Amino acid sequence: MSQLPYSKTELMICVAARLFEDGTTCFIGTGIPMLAAMLASKTTAPNIVPVFEFGGTGAMLEELPLAVGEARTFHKGVSALGICDTMETAQRGFIDYGFLGGAQIDPYGNLNSVVIGEHDSPKARLPGSGGGNDVGSHCWRTIAIMQHDARRFVPKVDFVTTPGYLTGPGAREAAGLPRGTGPMAVVSTLALMDYDPETCRMRLKALHPGTSIDEVKANTGFELIIPEQVTVNDPPSEEELRLLREEIDRQRFYI
């Protein structure tokens, strides 16, 4: 990929940014989601309402926030209360989309960010849920943004931190999670995935330019549904790259 005029990360950010629906509320986690939200707000979704977990709502994203509580998350915002207000707003059904990361994802979109291995004697202790579980529980639709490899796309996550479709159709509702919620998409370094509405299992939707179905399969540790129609995502436009490089992440924290 090195000869391409953009990195995998830049591509992933661009594809994620295009998923933002204008005029919706979006719960934004640390990292790539922040870049995607900024890019979206400067391109196709100027009227998204970013919500950051520690209280910032409706900020104008003029500078890239590096943390979900910092001043940029409520810069010229419409409100700035606290985490309870934000999370309760989500619990009441006011947050349309949640953008998340994780260390592992399974075919039902369950995410792990707690441990690799056994909980009480872990091979690797990961940071923990943070707001991830809450976002996955309460937002209407969630979008995961992940590096794509077989160690991350696993048949069964070591620990279900953030609920996807859990064990399949009806499982969220049976567990008491709000009706009609669940994962919508995964944006990886290789492709865009969605979920089959019948089985709630992950499905390839569109390849990134230069990626093959076989490459995606080889880097996925479970059987991904491959529909007959698989499209190809547009590469980053010149304008998208300019915005990312010259306005959004000038200091290159991520790209």
Added chain:
Amino acid sequence: MSQLPYSKTELMICVAARLFEDGTTCFIGTGIPMLAAMLASKTTAPNIVPVFEFGGTGAMLEELPLAVGEARTFHKGVSALGICDTMETAQRGFIDYGFLGGAQIDPYGNLNSVVIGEHDSPKARLPGSGGGNDVGSHCWRTIAIMQHDARRFVPKVDFVTTPGYLTGPGAREAAGLPRGTGPMAVVSTLALMDYDPETCRMRLKALHPGTSIDEVKANTGFELIIPEQVTVNDPPSEEELRLLREEIDRQRFYI
């Protein structure tokens, strides 16, 4: 009493005011408690912290509030949030005293301010609990301020709105109310009462000047405990009367 240089109401306010303990938090209901709190803050208890249910805490009582939510309840206050904050502060055990009124009181200090007669076909519909039940549930000690007559001091209230000692010793704790709480005193137009620690029943403590034990008994609809020692309350001092008439209730809403 008409030849006395003060009214029964003035006397009642003065006796109530003297019960305020300096340096404590006091939940103040509408009416007489407000006058008593103001008088206390200008005399023996300059450092009481008045708490009003809709959010005002630590106000300087320079003008008589006429309502528990008005600006005077947080005038130069230390905080002004909302009713949940105030009531939760009480539920956490931060409010020492609550000053209350009611239409009926029984020997255990239970207060009624909901109905006379049956709830669903009342002889008289009264205003309702307001914050009364909450104050009686959560404050450490409550003080009732009442007109004294046999229709108000009854063997059994028609409706238990605000919990006193309920049915007697241990009943509050058995019901789940916070440990160690309960009524402390009743200030009436005739006397000051407290509660016998053994039985939790109301007990005469001190007569108002010019009142006899027989008069109190005749105006009490249940058997009041009469201890061997019954003292007499001091009449309003000149300074107390001056404060009440010239500073606190200049417009004579109450006195």
Added chain:
Amino acid sequence: MQILESGQGELIQPFDLDEFREWNRTRKSRKLTDKVMTEQEAIAQFVYDGCYIGTELYGTVRCPMSLAREVIRQGRKDLRVCGQGVLELDLWLAAGIVKKLDITYIGLEVYGTSACLRRAVESGQVEACVEWSNASISWRMKAAAMGVPFLPTRSMLGTDMLKYSAAKVVEDPFTGTKVALLPALILDVALIHVHRADRYGNCQIEGISGFALEMARACKRLIISAEEIISTDEIRKYPDRTVIPYYLVDAVVHAPYGSHPGEMAYLYGRDEDGIKEWVEMSKSAEGAQAYLQKYVYGPKDHAGYLEIIGSERLARCVDLRERRQA
């Protein structure tokens, strides 16, 4: 954790959290749209016969009185109503438009009990009075605002309040102590008066916030009246002052002196003569009707009402306001 006691009061506004979520998803725009309209338009559009409605704070303090009068003027009826009230609920009771009450306190504070409440309840015109304490009703809204089905409390335990409420007593599974569970209260319509709002509905309140934050988050329709309409730039300058964000709001009504004859902290004091007029006239059913005729049915709208009051009297209320310390 079994149920030890259930209040026999009717849950007069049953709730469904998932349905509320769906409402909030589909009926509440996230877009910044201009919501400024008149009292007439707001009440006509959002308040309907039989709806469950509430007002914040209460009649003499930062209360949406211009909206409360308009509800009567438009002939809405069979309302199910929550809360405490001074004046505003009295007017509704006098107008005969209240069918059921989740009641905490309806009275005249310093001026005693409410004759309107007595007439309406003792005659059976109000069909149900379900009892709650002031904190309990606020916590019921807080439950809805949090998106949860109930909140526990130690209020109401051991009393007849519990018995005539719709609360339930359970044993806390962590410590074994008894607590009352208060069911969430999701209002159909809420009316809230604030100091300042922008055209989209972002609101600021000065002084105590009563239960405005909870109620604004616990309703399906929210009508805001505001003393002043300010720019969104001003809102964005102090996002930490926005207690009600725009996406909760359905209508913004510019209502100067909207709380009259009640007060508005730092802006104007209460109109004691105006309050006393109601206190006196409401003692009889006829007097109450005469008052309604004069102040509610008579004037066409809030501007008409203020004309009756007169600018001199309003100016006196301004003189009486509490001032910020210099």
Added chain:
Amino acid sequence: MQILESGQGELIQPFDLDEFREWNRTRKSRKLTDKVMTEQEAIAQFVYDGCYIGTELYGTVRCPMSLAREVIRQGRKDLRVCGQGVLELDLWLAAGIVKKLDITYIGLEVYGTSACLRRAVESGQVEACVEWSNASISWRMKAAAMGVPFLPTRSMLGTDMLKYSAAKVVEDPFTGTKVALLPALILDVALIHVHRADRYGNCQIEGISGFALEMARACKRLIISAEEIISTDEIRKYPDRTVIPYYLVDAVVHAPYGSHPGEMAYLYGRDEDGIKEWVEMSKSAEGAQAYLQKYVYGPKDHAGYLEIIGSERLARCVDLRERRQA
């Protein structure tokens, strides 16, 4: 309403609401007493080995970093700690003073995972990690702040989070839906950094309040550090800005740049170089110790720390601050 599922995580801070009430009655003065003291005095007086302690907000944002460093400097150990952390909990983990964790997130945000957390947990130095989501831990404090034993939520349901927490799942007796009950969390000690406080502890915060309101009301001892000490007259001018009233507070520490290397909204931005220095050094246990030596054990106090940072660098942080819109 039976218990459908119980998390197997340890309730590492059991609670007793009546005991908390008694504490609040007898150990929290209602008097306005001067509580200003140094970091050394506050930590020496109120933080003890084995106590359950928490910090608000987190390392890079309005975090009581000067207090967090002093806890290490004084050799406190066996701490039981709640929450999410960036930097501040990293320092504690590196210093080996944390025994048990109610964990939500410990990491370095933009800079990735925490090597200190990995070393401390994978080695068994931290004896227990009980899992909670960010909202859940805040709601646990909110339960304590409300004086109730639990709050319900729809977070954590259906996941391993519930299993490794100390929450319980029940059926809501009003609607039959499942909810998780989160047990109240009453901290022994809380550390909170604010923009302004008076000498008694009345506090104002600018911008988001994180979970400061909840934590301040959910602890037995509360140490406030403040960028600025202001007069009580100033507090009384805007009582609606007091998010933490004095009676909750045990100590007030004047700590300018108290959140460094994190930011303080409207006052100073984050010191990226300072944060990166920790990110790099903390990758190895030795590096982390060297950092502690340089910035924690080395300087005598917060003033000494600020001398090492230097006024030029602090001035650069001020230049980077977000400004209120003109």
